Amino acid sequence: MPFPPIDPEIRERVRRLELPFNRFGYDPYGISQEHLAQFFTALAWFYRGYFKVQAFGVEHVPARGRGMLIGNHSGGVAIDGAMVLASIFLEKEPPRLAQGMAEKFLGKMPFSSEWTLRLGQLTGLPEHATRLLLDDRLLMVFPEGARGTAKLYKERHSLVRFGTGFMRLALETKSPIIPFAFIGGGEVMPTIFNAYRLGRLLGVPYVPITPYLLPVPRPEPCEVYYGPPMTFRGTGAEDDHVIEGYVDEVKARVAALIELGVARRKAGDRSSTVDWSAFGAPSGAHYVSPLCDDASSSAPGSAARAARGARGKGGARRAAAARGAR
Amino acid sequence: MKVVVTGVSGILGRMVAARLAAERHKVIGIDVRPWPDAPPGVEVHVVDVRKRAAEDVIRTARPAVVVHMGTLTQFTAPTEERERINLDGTRKVFEHCHRYKVKHVVFVGRHTFYGASGDSPLYHTEDEPPVAVTKFPELTDLVAADLFAGSSLWRYPDMTTTVLRMCYTLGPAKHGTLATFLKGPMVPMVLGFDPLFQFMHEQDVTSAIVLAAKSKVAGVFNVAGPQPVPLSLVVRVTGRTAVPLPEPIFRRLLGRFGLPKLTPGAMQHIKHAVVIDASRFRAATGFQHQIDEVQAMEAFRWA
Numbered sequence: 294m295p296f297p298p299i300d301p302e303i304r305e306r307v308r309r310l311e312l313p314f315n316r317f318g319y320d321p322y323g324i325s326q327e328h329l330a331q332f333f334t335a336l337a338w339f340y341r342g343y344f345k346v347q348a349f350g351v352e353h354v355p356a357r358g359r360g361m362l363i364g365n366h367s368g369g370v371a372i373d374g375a376m377v378l379a380s381i382f383l384e385k386e387p388p389r390l391a392q393g394m395a396e397k398f399l400g401k402m403p404f405s406s407e408w409t410l411r412l413g414q415l416t417g418l419p420e421h422a423t424r425l426l427l428d429d430r431l432l433m434v435f436p437e438g439a440r441g442t443a444k445l446y447k448e449r450h451s452l453v454r455f456g457t458g459f460m461r462l463a464l465e466t467k468s469p470i471i472p473f474a475f476i477g478g479g480e481v482m483p484t485i486f487n488a489y490r491l492g493r494l495l496g497v498p499y500v501p502i503t504p505y506l507l508p509v510p511r512p513e514p515c516e517v518y519y520g521p522p523m524t525f526r527g528t529g530a531e532d533d534h535v536i537e538g539y540v541d542e543v544k545a546r547v548a549a550l551i552e553l554g555v556a557r558r559k560a561g562d563r564s565s566t567v568d569w570s571a572f573g574a575p576s577g578a579h580y581v582s583p584l585c586d587d588a589s590s591s592a593p594g595s596a597a598r599a600a601r602g603a604r605g606k607g608g609a610r611r612a613a614a615a616r617g618a619r
Numbered sequence: 620m621k622v623v624v625t626g627v628s629g630i631l632g633r634m635v636a637a638r639l640a641a642e643r644h645k646v647i648g649i650d651v652r653p654w655p656d657a658p659p660g661v662e663v664h665v666v667d668v669r670k671r672a673a674e675d676v677i678r679t680a681r682p683a684v685v686v687h688m689g690t691l692t693q694f695t696a697p698t699e700e701r702e703r704i705n706l707d708g709t710r711k712v713f714e715h716c717h718r719y720k721v722k723h724v725v726f727v728g729r730h731t732f733y734g735a736s737g738d739s740p741l742y743h744t745e746d747e748p749p750v751a752v753t754k755f756p757e758l759t760d761l762v763a764a765d766l767f768a769g770s771s772l773w774r775y776p777d778m779t780t781t782v783l784r785m786c787y788t789l790g791p792a793k794h795g796t797l798a799t800f801l802k803g804p805m806v807p808m809v810l811g812f813d814p815l816f817q818f819m820h821e822q823d824v825t826s827a828i829v830l831a832a833k834s835k836v837a838g839v840f841n842v843a844g845p846q847p848v849p850l851s852l853v854v855r856v857t858g859r860t861a862v863p864l865p866e867p868i869f870r871r872l873l874g875r876f877g878l879p880k881l882t883p884g885a886m887q888h889i890k891h892a893v894v895i896d897a898s899r900f901r902a903a904t905g906f907q908h909q910i911d912e913v914q915a916m917e918a919f920r921w922a
Binding site: 315 | 810846912
């Protein structure tokens with residue numbers, strides 16, 4: 294008898310996941326239906342009962358095919374990651390499994406090694422990310438990395454430097470990027486200080502210290518906003534400044550989503566509808582980066598003209614300048 | 620077609636030879652172990668592959684293909700002996716093949732080449748380096764043999780070289796590293812670790828090797844069939860009992876109470892997966908496995 298007892302609704306959703314499970318419920322990466330059912334039963338309780346997470350714009354996440362969920366860490370520990378997994382699994386029809394990239398130390402420790410693999414959260418290696426995307430899976434990436442989880446309470450709505458690896462990966466595998474913002478992690482785990490030395494003793498990167506000392510999450514409401522998908526065109530072998538331009542665009546999107554969430558919080562807006570018009574594209578439509586060479590046909594307006602003018606010698610630099618002037 | 624098979628008297632060697640003979644190929648086997656009841660169409664020479672007599676077999680037979688299966692793992696021979704057979708043997712076979720103008724050589728290697736570790740990727744491709752060298756010293760000679768075999772791709776450009784990195788075998792013959800590990804009724808596992816194991820029924824393993832010998836594809840290929848499954852499932856479906864032990868206790872108990880003996884390097888293979896991507900082989904040869912992972916486990920159990 295597993296603990297907690299598996300919720301029949303969750304079991305049904307696991308059964309409806311469109312993954313190639315074998316007769317015993319294992320997919321080729323070792324993802325297990327049984328483990329998923331146990332995990333999501335527990336997670337659904339946190340999602341619905343404890344944190345009361347609200348998800349907006351889930352329709353922006355593609356129902357099938359590859360995609361990269363790119364978002365912010367909002368402090369404390371990886372509760373944001375777990376709640377994003379839960380929202381994609383619980384709120385999408387048909388349910389989908391988002392696959393994150395686990396920290397390396399998790400793969401080397403007992404139990405976490407077993408569970409991360411059974412839940413499809415493979416070790417964070419570029420090989421894994423590429424393979425999963427080419428296999429039309431949904432990848433969840435926090436480009437802030439461990440720098441992002443270590444945010445203190447006062448930094449909870451800020452963004453630290455985005456890594457650029459995800460963008461090269463998206464271009465290489467031609468994957469759409471679904472930007473998202475997670476709001477509330479800072480309140481859940483109000484970190485005043487990160488104990489790195491204690492972490493080293495325990496074999497983890499750091500231990501967050503809260504006003505009540507223990508890193509126990511508090512039952513605070515959280516929201517997650519999924520923005521319209523963004524498409525970038527290229528090969529992934531572009532120069533750094535080109536890639537950084539694209540990354541900045543995604544980062545700006547994530548920042549805008551955070552702003553939207555924070556503004557709704559301040560206004561006390563708990564309605565379930567969000568006005569996406571500020572995000573350029575109608576619900577479900579793809580946003581194509583105006584910085585990309587052949588974007589002119591699909592992205593109307595001045596940005597596209599700037600991109601057209603910027604083609605050729607020194608194009609990317611001029612495009613970046615045009616973006617700055619915008 | 621005339622085929623020389625080294626290591627012919629091993630369980631897999633016999634199956635490959637028998638399959639080739641059944642397809643009306645002329646098979647000449649080389650092994651230090653005799654095979655008294657070899658089927659018609661298989662001629663066995665009880666000689667050491669490193670000795671002159673083995674060279675004579677290749678010189679006089681002038682085969683179209685040589686399938687080199689005469690390598691050993693740590694479970695079957697002591698270190699020194701193993702190193703001599705795996706390294707010197709492989710070198711000699713390739714030299715003889717070059718000297719006597721054999722058109723095609725197939726080296727049958729192992730997927731453990733890639734090594735097991737907590738931070739290595741699932742689904743290794745042929746382009747990856749042999750992490751086994753650092754993680755599992757007992758595998759060094761097999762890794763070296765594999766790399767040496769691969770070097771004949773540039774060393775002997777006139778000759779077609781095929782290097783196969785086979786996943787584990789599991790089936791009624793109860794042959795191979797994985798079968799040896801699952802021999803007893805109780806199978807030790809490291810508590811909190813449940814790695815994926817990738818294996819193929821011996822009939823499919825035989826088909827893959829025979830297909831490689833016939834299709835004359837040059838290069839290095841991972842060979843696997845069905846999807847990998849966690850060790851706990853292998854233990855369950857093969858009717859064994861898993862004994863999960865915390866790692867420090869595990870190390871002390873190995874080799875006692877009917878538990879298998881394992882070197883420290885082998886421990887990594889019980890904690891972490893070695894899983895290969897075999898799409899290159901499938902694309903080059905059209906190989907398709909016939910027996911899935913569940914059938915293979917059940918066939919092993921009920922044999």
